[in-house]
Amino acid sequence: MRCGIAGVGLLGPGLPGWDESRAVLAGEVPWEPGPVVVLPPAALPATERRRTSMAVRLALAASAEAAAASGLAPDTLETVFASSNGDGVVVGAILDALSTPGGAISPTQFHNSVHNAAAGYWGIAAGSTRASVSLGGHDDSFPMGLVQAVAAVVSRQVPVLFCAYDAPLTPPLDSQRFTDAAFAVALVLVPGDAGVTLSVEMAEKAEASSVGVLAPLMAGNPAARALPLLQALALGQAARIGLPLVDGGAVVLGVEPC
Amino acid sequence: MSSMLPALAIPAFTAVSAMGTGLAATRDALHARRGGLAPCDLPGMPDGIWVGRVPGLEEVALPEALSRYDCRNHRLAELGLRQDGFAEAVAEAAARFGAHRVAVVLGTSTSGIAQTEEAYARRGADGALPADFDFTHTHDLYALPRYVRARLGLRGLATAISTACTSGARSFLEAQSLIAAGLADAVVVGGVDTLCRMTLHGFNSLELLSRGACRPCAVDRDGISIGEAAGFALVMRQEDAPPGTVVLLGTGASADGHHMSSPHPEGLGAIAAMRAALVAAGGLPVDYVNLHGTGTRANDAMEGNAVRAIFGTGVPCSSTKGWTGHTLGASGALEAAIAALCVEDALVPGCLAVETPDPGFGVDVAVENRAVPVRRVLSNSFGFGGSNCALVIGHA
Numbered sequence: 001m002r003c004g005i006a007g008v009g010l011l012g013p014g015l016p017g018w019d020e021s022r023a024v025l026a027g028e029v030p031w032e033p034g035p036v037v038v039l040p041p042a043a044l045p046a047t048e049r050r051r052t053s054m055a056v057r058l059a060l061a062a063s064a065e066a067a068a069a070s071g072l073a074p075d076t077l078e079t080v081f082a083s084s085n086g087d088g089v090v091v092g093a094i095l096d097a098l099s100t101p102g103g104a105i106s107p108t109q110f111h112n113s114v115h116n117a118a119a120g121y122w123g124i125a126a127g128s129t130r131a132s133v134s135l136g137g138h139d140d141s142f143p144m145g146l147v148q149a150v151a152a153v154v155s156r157q158v159p160v161l162f163c164a165y166d167a168p169l170t171p172p173l174d175s176q177r178f179t180d181a182a183f184a185v186a187l188v189l190v191p192g193d194a195g196v197t198l199s200v201e202m203a204e205k206a207e208a209s210s211v212g213v214l215a216p217l218m219a220g221n222p223a224a225r226a227l228p229l230l231q232a233l234a235l236g237q238a239a240r241i242g243l244p245l246v247d248g249g250a251v252v253l254g255v256e257p258c
Numbered sequence: 259m260s261s262m263l264p265a266l267a268i269p270a271f272t273a274v275s276a277m278g279t280g281l282a283a284t285r286d287a288l289h290a291r292r293g294g295l296a297p298c299d300l301p302g303m304p305d306g307i308w309v310g311r312v313p314g315l316e317e318v319a320l321p322e323a324l325s326r327y328d329c330r331n332h333r334l335a336e337l338g339l340r341q342d343g344f345a346e347a348v349a350e351a352a353a354r355f356g357a358h359r360v361a362v363v364l365g366t367s368t369s370g371i372a373q374t375e376e377a378y379a380r381r382g383a384d385g386a387l388p389a390d391f392d393f394t395h396t397h398d399l400y401a402l403p404r405y406v407r408a409r410l411g412l413r414g415l416a417t418a419i420s421t422a423c424t425s426g427a428r429s430f431l432e433a434q435s436l437i438a439a440g441l442a443d444a445v446v447v448g449g450v451d452t453l454c455r456m457t458l459h460g461f462n463s464l465e466l467l468s469r470g471a472c473r474p475c476a477v478d479r480d481g482i483s484i485g486e487a488a489g490f491a492l493v494m495r496q497e498d499a500p501p502g503t504v505v506l507l508g509t510g511a512s513a514d515g516h517h518m519s520s521p522h523p524e525g526l527g528a529i530a531a532m533r534a535a536l537v538a539a540g541g542l543p544v545d546y547v548n549l550h551g552t553g554t555r556a557n558d559a560m561e562g563n564a565v566r567a568i569f570g571t572g573v574p575c576s577s578t579k580g581w582t583g584h585t586l587g588a589s590g591a592l593e594a595a596i597a598a599l600c601v602e603d604a605l606v607p608g609c610l611a612v613e614t615p616d617p618g619f620g621v622d623v624a625v626e627n628r629a630v631p632v633r634r635v636l637s638n639s640f641g642f643g644g645s646n647c648a649l650v651i652g653h654a
Contacts, residue, residue: 001439051518075515084398086420091371091456098302098455099378110460111519111642114367115399115420120643123515129527131511132645133428136369136399136418144417147441148432155438156262172385173374176393202415202441204358247404249358249413 001201003153004194007070008233009062009163009186012036012217012224017065025227025234031213036182043125051108052121055087058184059118059165060125066186067126067161074126077161077188078152079119082135082145084222085179086115088169095173118165141166142185142225143243143251149189150200157191164223180220185230196233199254206242206250229253263434263538265654266506267499268491270347272338273595275487275588276310277581280341285599291627293581293610295471295483302455304462308471309453310485310583312337320405327405329370329396330452335406338450338488347492348410351444355494361414361442362407363432365425365449367587369418370396372454402450414442420587422641423550424511425449426489427590427649431509433493443498448490449591457586458484464519472553472584474577475562475623476612482552485583489591504598507542507634507650510534514644521557521640525564531646532568532636539650542634544573546606548593550638551577552584561638562619569621573636576624580610590639590647597635597651604631 008018013033015021023029040049041060052060059081067074090113097103114120116134123132137144142164149162165184169177189198209228211218218224225243232239232255241253271281276294278284287294298309318333339345352360377391395401403416417432419425426449433445451457461467461482468481493506512534514527521528536544547569549561558577565575578596585592600606608624609615615623634652 001441048518084400086399094456094460095374095378098375098459099381105456105459105463107460107463107519110456110463113456113460114422114642116422116641116643116645117518119421119513119645120518123513123644124517126515128515129512129530131431132421132513133419133432133511134421134643136420138394138398138400140400140416144415147415148417148435151432151435151439151441155435172378172381172387173393175387176391177398202358245415246400247407247416249415 001150001154002193002197002199003150004190004192005187005196005198006190007066007188009065010230011058011062012183013181022234025231041125044121048124051112053087053090053112055167056118056121058167058182059163060122062165062184062186063122063161063163066188070188072159072188075128077159078130079122079132080145080149080152080160080162081119082137082141082164083166084136084138084141085166085169085177087112087117088173092170092173138246139222140245141222143245147200147251153189153191159188159190162187162189164226166221166223183221183224185223185226195258197256201252203250203252206244206252208244209241263438265496266434266493267496267503268493268506268598269499269503270344271491271595271598272342272344273489273592274312274334274338274341275582275585275592276312276485279337287581288605288607291610293471295583300453303458304467306469307467308483310483311453312486324405324408326392326395327401329373331370331402331450332405334452334486334488335402335450338490339409344490345410348446351492352412355443357411358413359443360412361436361445362403362412363417363429363445363447364403364406365419365429365587366399366402367420367422367425367451368454368457369399369402371456372452373397375455406446421645422643423586423589424639424641424645424647425587427639427647430506430649431511434509437495444492444494446490447493449588450488451585451587452486453484466554468553471611472579473611474551474553474558474579475609475615477614477616479553479558481554483583485585487582487585487588487592489588489595491594504601504651505653507652507654508535508538509649510538511647516644519642521560523560525560527644527646528561528564528640529567531648535636535648535650542654544634544636544650545632546600546635547573547575548597548635548637549575549577550640551579553579559618562616562621566620571622574606574622574624574628576607576609578607593637594649594651597637600632600635601652604629606630606632
């Protein structure tokens with residue numbers, strides 16, 4: 001499968017946006033991890049904005065950056081959101097409430113607990129009625145989400161906004177699913193070979209691509225498995241990227257700069 | 259959207275819900291108008307509600323080699339895979355296309371979260387979760403397709419969809435994309451969701467639970483009954499299946515972009531999804547609309563408006579959730595199986611226990627079973643986050 005990359009969004013420790021992070025990703029400037037600052041999504045009405053959690057804000061920030069960079073109107077993009085934990089903090093709070101005698105669940109928390117919460121808020125923020133799908137995938141969230149997104153582009157010839165995001169969990173769930181720092185990546189994928197071309201194939205196996213000093217970041221968040229791709233894009237170099245899957249097999253990405 | 263996706267044959271499908279384990283029992287219950295809802299007898303649930311519980315899940319054993327996946331959701335998945343020769347049909351497809359060319363795309367809203375609820379109740383004094391609790395293979399969304407892929411001996415790609423109550427329906431659309439893009443020759447699609455405290459208390463907090471068996475489309479309906487179900491289908495290109503096999507003719511999806519838990523009142527998103535599915539199915543007329551029809555005041559009214567906008571009173575419609583309850587991320591897959599049975603049996607199942615359909619809908623709500631030719635069914639699913647998905651199932 002082949003498609004074009006029309007826009008990129010990024011948010012992570014020491015990576016405060018795609019344009020601001022290119023030099024770090026290209027290895028020209030040292031990586032200095034710091035707290036991830038995520039602003040509430042400005043495009044949402046105030047009532048909705050107040051209800052958004054860290055995970056949703058993270059996904060929407062990267063998505064908005066990628067959409068803006070693509071030059072395409074946000075309400076023309078289908079969306080694919082992939083996340084291992086989804087809104088795991090909200091789910092954790094509900095689990096806590098359920099284990100408290102007489103503990104009541106907040107209705108807002110309940111509707112925010114769905115895995116497609118980020119997609120729902122994106123639709124409201126973008127005023128979009130385009131189809132949207134939300135995927136899980138544990139450590140495979142990024143590669144499997146990307147496969148599904150590119151399949152949508154090539155099978156239906158539509159532009160797709162793909163976003164992979166994950167935020168740290170709270171105790172005690174974090175003991176079962178360690179997620180170090182918040183990380184989100186978004187790509188606007190378009191039909192054809194315009195601009196940077198991305199190829200995506202399934203393989204029997206592939207060696208995992210390394211990311212040098214960013215290795216701890218990649219190990220600490222499933223969405224950060226996008227880093228080898230982001231490094232290749234920042235360098236503007238052709239690359240072949242292996243993303244082995246948890247139960248065998250691999251996704252292999254190819255990047256061809258314009 | 260999605261008009262470029264190919265129609266797919268459905269050479270095998272199955273369903274397990276409170277109305278029956280397997281297709282024969284499901285079919286019997288539909289014809290006999292025998293629902294599966296009953297007062298909730300699971301511990302720690304809201305008082306005075308009814309649920310659609312699948313009997314016997316406690317006794318289902320997973321294969322020894324996959325025991326780390328053991329939880330209520332995967333027991334229900336396992337029970338489903340054993341019905342109607344489904345696992346055998348998948349094995350046949352794997353032998354024919356290669357195990358690496360058969361993908362697994364499954365929807366679930368809460369996966370095995372009941373396992374985590376139980377682990378929270380067993381936390382130590384320090385708040386730590388018990389050592390035997392395995393989040394990755396139970397609660398994690400990916401656990402469902404991973405379990406089914408391993409259980410069926412497949413090596414194609416695995417995808418977990420979680421778009422709330424459209425998850426099961428949406429799996430059909432994603433399978434179309436994968437096959438059209440050349441990534442798979444056959445796909446195991448469907449959805450599995452099980453009763454859990456988060457969902458029941460969550461819907462209770464929204465004051466959306468019925469105090470009896472839910473009665474979708476009734477003028478005096480009073481809310482949802484939650485159920486659990488597994489629905490599976492094997493899909494492949496039409497030329498790879500025998501002539502006469504029931505077909506996924508079209509899919510359509512949209513977002514409301516309106517509100518997180520309330521649908522657009524006029525059903526604009528629902529209309530867009532239904533129209534897209536009908537266009538994808540070549541504009542052929544449908545003979546029955548299987549409504550999402552959960553039984554809440556607002557959602558049923560919205561869907562009534564949406565169906566009226568497209569069909570007026572021209573096509574009979576009903577909800578089968580009076581039999582099964584709302585099975586959430588499994589409902590789209592369960593109701594796809596019901597749609598296929600309605601085509602096979604020439605049946606429009608009338609809503610259960612509805613004396614007076616809501617006259618405000620302005621549509622033809624069936625409240626008794628009708629024996630009429632059914633060539634094609636439109637099946638609706640709508641969910642939180644403004645997610646909408648519609649399927650057209652039958653014969654061209």
